[in-house]
Amino acid sequence: MKATLIIVNHNGRDLLEKSVPAALEAAEAGGHPVMVVDDGSTDGSVEYLRGKFPGVRALALPKGGFGVACNTAAAEAETEAAVLLNNDVVVRRDFLGPLLEGLGRPDVFAVGCKFLNPDGSLTHALGNRTSGRWHRGLLYVHHETEPHRLEETCPQLYANGGGMAFWRDKWMALGGFDRLYHPLYWEDVDVGYRAWGRGWEVLYEPASVVFHEQGTTMGRFHRPAHIELMSAKNAVLFTWKNLLDPELFGQVMAAQARWAADDVLIGGLPPRRRALWAAFRQLGEAAARRAEERKERVRSDAEILELAGGGAR
């Protein structure tokens, strides 16, 4: 099986200096192509790539956001599988073999890497053995950080978009990352959840190790408050689009209605009232996506969470 390694970049020329050589080294043995999709950089990333790494395909796009860049690159790839990598992710030389081996299992849509901090630690590392549960109006995603629970290949809710392999045909069938979540966050959770909903699986592969400098990319271009608001808005849109169980959906909507009051009574919370309003402005879009999702769903919401790792702690 051949897989295109796709590095997504926006004004991260300095990050590419580390991530591209590592990807090239990992891809070399299997003859896998490497592509950098550039989302409207203005720091000379594309020129740098073309000059320094002629063997890398540089796909220069006008600024359209992370999701659009990933979708375009996945459509442009000519291999049956693809591997998405953030520009701040440095792969270990042997990361690709186990990742693609996982894809070979029946009905697998995607396989996620094991994310470590640059120093090899797991503290606050995100994207490992993910699972979820519905709580107070949201899907709470659990990222496993206990070392002993991160040693086996197993199902997970979604694969972190910063380091995941997937079948391109399934990706295209899912429509890739949804623009609903523009500009950032929750698009990878969404695609994983929908893959489970269609009867496929998402796996976690501990032998596929990558090093991720958490927050490097987003922290450069967005204020923390903006990141928090967008993340909260997208968490709401995720529920509106994907939660199809009528009873659970009613409970979740009731919980979301209480958020505005919670903001006043409790304080110190994420900006949920503003997030709710921002999501409401995309209600029409969310409703259309929900209708599409309904047609394709073969598993209930409860089954998805159960199969995808069940009951986050």
Next chain:
Amino acid sequence: MNESRPCVLLLTFARRGEEEAIREGMAAVREDLPGAEFVALGTAVSAPVMRGLGLEDIILVGEDRGTQAVMREVRARAPRGTLVVYSGPGLAGHWKLELLALASGARRAYRWVPGGPMVVCGRLALAGSVVWKAGLAAVCLAVGGLVCGAAWLRLRGGRSGSGG
């Protein structure tokens, strides 16, 4: 507890990272009430944070203890004042803590916003804050209900397919 020293009830969510703010708040109260001894209201989660601040006298809330039993214990300490530690800017949120401060019977409330001045007020002003926030919350709940109700009506439509 030393009977001759004024007792102050510490009310905080004691979220991780707020330790410094709590410590500063306690120091500010001691400027007004020299020798004040603090008794804290805490949960199993917040108690370790409070112990880390050197607070040993903690009245535990939750689990098998009802609110009435807790409040009886609080009132038995006859607190002279209460220290409410807020998380964010202004005196936003922390409604439950303000309600507890009122119920404690203490005559004075020290409202501490990290990085801001200490706001000292009496029971009437504190009651005003509780009522104002409750009213505002009711309005917000109504608006939230309208927004989510409209969203729910829109999203529950078109029940074709096999979902759920």
